[in-house]
Amino acid sequence: MNTIESQNVTDYPNSNTIFTVWKLNEEPQLKNVFQELCALVLNLNNSVFNRFPDSRASCVMGISADAWKKLNLPNPMPKELSDFEEIKGVKHTAVSTPGDLHFHLRADNKSVIFDMAIEIAKLLSSVAESVLEVHGFKYWDARSILGFVDGTENPHGEDRDYFAKIGDEDLQYKGGSYLFVQKYLHNMDAWKSLSTEDQEKVIGRSKENDIEMSDEVKPSNSHIALANIEGENGEELKIVRDNMPFGSPSTNEFGTYFIAYSSTFTTTKKMLTNMFVGDPPGNYDRILDFSTAVTGTLFFVPTRNMLDEFSG
Numbered sequence: 001m002n003t004i005e006s007q008n009v010t011d012y013p014n015s016n017t018i019f020t021v022w023k024l025n026e027e028p029q030l031k032n033v034f035q036e037l038c039a040l041v042l043n044l045n046n047s048v049f050n051r052f053p054d055s056r057a058s059c060v061m062g063i064s065a066d067a068w069k070k071l072n073l074p075n076p077m078p079k080e081l082s083d084f085e086e087i088k089g090v091k092h093t094a095v096s097t098p099g100d101l102h103f104h105l106r107a108d109n110k111s112v113i114f115d116m117a118i119e120i121a122k123l124l125s126s127v128a129e130s131v132l133e134v135h136g137f138k139y140w141d142a143r144s145i146l147g148f149v150d151g152t153e154n155p156h157g158e159d160r161d162y163f164a165k166i167g168d169e170d171l172q173y174k175g176g177s178y179l180f181v182q183k184y185l186h187n188m189d190a191w192k193s194l195s196t197e198d199q200e201k202v203i204g205r206s207k208e209n210d211i212e213m214s215d216e217v218k219p220s221n222s223h224i225a226l227a228n229i230e231g232e233n234g235e236e237l238k239i240v241r242d243n244m245p246f247g248s249p250s251t252n253e254f255g256t257y258f259i260a261y262s263s264t265f266t267t268t269k270k271m272l273t274n275m276f277v278g279d280p281p282g283n284y285d286r287i288l289d290f291s292t293a294v295t296g297t298l299f300f301v302p303t304r305n306m307l308d309e310f311s312g
């Protein structure tokens with residue numbers, strides 16, 4: 001590979017997704033297995049692209065700061081890679097939870113990602129433990145289980161690359177991406193006890209048609225009022241979100257797997273601070289009264305070129 005080739009961090013949400021998180025054990029064969037894993041990730045992507053070109057299938061691997069150290073990966077680390085530090089507001093906390101490797105598997109066809117997940121597990125199980133597995137799916141017209149369309153204000157076109165991938169500010173890791181994930185559980189009984197009008201005030205958009213409220217009407221503690229942030233010169237700061245709903249009606253567990261790729265973790269962190277601490281502090285995001293973050297981990301997504309190097 002001569003040009004920089006990123007992993008597939010900018011594709012649009014697909015119909016089916018499997019997210020897995022693994023914790024690495026300090027086994028003697030860890031380094032070898034990791035080399036094989038990097039080769040496997042490249043192979044899986046090439047293979048599904050060739051076999052199922054219409055399935056928009058991909059496997060994206062992220063590596064945490066802890067794993068970077070365990071695996072003796074190059075020094076210095078990507079500039080903003082570190083353990084996520086919890087963000088505590090007056091009422092809600094963005095918790096920090098451990099995880100070494102994150103896999104984001106996407107395809108229209110679930111069989112494709114199911115088999116990819118099997119191959120990854122087969123290789124990793126001798127050196128790692130699974131700490132999380134979430135199967136997300138496209139719910140109606142890209143709605144979260146809360147019933148609102150999720151993803152509308154995501155960047156498009158070249159902006160997706162600009163906001164998702166590291167640029168010249170960290171040349172060694174150019175084309176990589178910061179991946180931040182949180183598993184949220186929704187309190188659906190409390191949510192359903194709100195009228196549609198009150199739910200719309202929580203999000204800041206209309207439910208059926210997904211239209212943004214005007215600034216005069218939109219509450220300052222609505223989700224989009226707090227998540228929509230600007231830089232010092234008034235420029236919009238964005239991230240590429242690929243949230244997926246998941247749920248189990250028989251156990252009454254419903255949620256959103258929040259996943260964002262960004263060129264700089266600072267943007268995601270600022271959004272989280274606005275949501276959990278509030279702006280001004282105390283004016284926190286009302287969506288958190290109905291959605292609890294039970295995980296929170298930061299990863300770095302190396303380019304395909306880096307995976308090639310790591311594979312030995």
Ligand code: HEM
Nearest residue numbers: 144148149150151152153184224227228256258271272291
């Ligand atoms: C917008 C849902 C967590 C960042 C939205 C929208 C929905 C939504 C329905 C409006 C449509 C859209 O533009 O996508 C959720 C749910 C979450 C969640 C269900 C978890 C329970 C987060 C988190 C962040 C975030 C943790 C950032 C760290 C954003 C941003 C927007 C947005 C940047 C677009 C704001 C704008 O420019 O209008 N979200 N979200 N969301 N969300 Fe979230």
